Amino acid sequence: MPDGIEDRNADVWEPLLAIADLVHGDWPQRARVAAVALVAAAADGKQTLGVQLLADLHRVFDGATAMHTDVIVGKLNALEVAPWGDLRGKELDARGLANRLRPYDVHPVDVRLGDVVRKGYKAEDLADAWSRYLSAASATSATSATPDAEPVADVADVADKSEGTQTFDDNLCPSCDQPSDAPNPRCSAAQYHGDGETP
Numbered sequence: 001m002p003d004g005i006e007d008r009n010a011d012v013w014e015p016l017l018a019i020a021d022l023v024h025g026d027w028p029q030r031a032r033v034a035a036v037a038l039v040a041a042a043a044d045g046k047q048t049l050g051v052q053l054l055a056d057l058h059r060v061f062d063g064a065t066a067m068h069t070d071v072i073v074g075k076l077n078a079l080e081v082a083p084w085g086d087l088r089g090k091e092l093d094a095r096g097l098a099n100r101l102r103p104y105d106v107h108p109v110d111v112r113l114g115d116v117v118r119k120g121y122k123a124e125d126l127a128d129a130w131s132r133y134l135s136a137a138s139a140t141s142a143t144s145a146t147p148d149a150e151p152v153a154d155v156a157d158v159a160d161k162s163e164g165t166q167t168f169d170d171n172l173c174p175s176c177d178q179p180s181d182a183p184n185p186r187c188s189a190a191q192y193h194g195d196g197e198t199p
Contacts, residue, residue: 002032009039049083051133053100056082058130061123066111068120069094094119104129 001010001017013035020031053076060075061067076084077091084092098108101121106129111120 002036066122068118
């Protein structure tokens with residue numbers, strides 16, 4: 001199994017790589033390059049939406065030190081060139097925002113603005129994620145896990161076609177596509193499988 005392909009991805013690719021090994025020829029190499037390319041493309045698709053959320057939050061905060069969740073969600077959904085107002089037919093809500101920020105270790109907290117205390121987010125809690133992900137250049141090589149392999153041209157075409165098709169359901173774990181309110185011990189993203197309560 002190439003480096004970087006593990007857990008659920010390894011379960012999916014293991015029989016395909018075994019078949020390629022039985023066929024011999026250049027198929028073992030081609031299969032492994034394809035596996036790395038397609039897994040990387042899927043990971044980039046998930047990261048892109050998360051990074052877009054961080055960028056849009058930075059834009060929405062616009063120097064504010066803290067904001068209530070309902071205000072943040074309203075401003076995100078009002079952005080014209082952004083997906084938040086129509087995520088598979090519904091707008092981003094407080095639970096969806098919390099679920100999407102959880103991988104970045106950002107959680108809703110009590111925010112006092114004037115005399116009003118409601119759940120919200122503080123810029124200081126988002127600062128680390130902003131500095132890490134908005135300034136980092138994401139570049140994943142399709143052949144990084146197989147340094148001795150020659151690139152296979154048609155694999156890149158397959159990987160390109162897979163981009164842009166990733167969808168996200170606020171009620172599903174983005175790693176295993178199982179309900180996020182149901183335990184799933186086999187899932188590597190255990191943080192998505194809680195008790196189903198709204199954060």
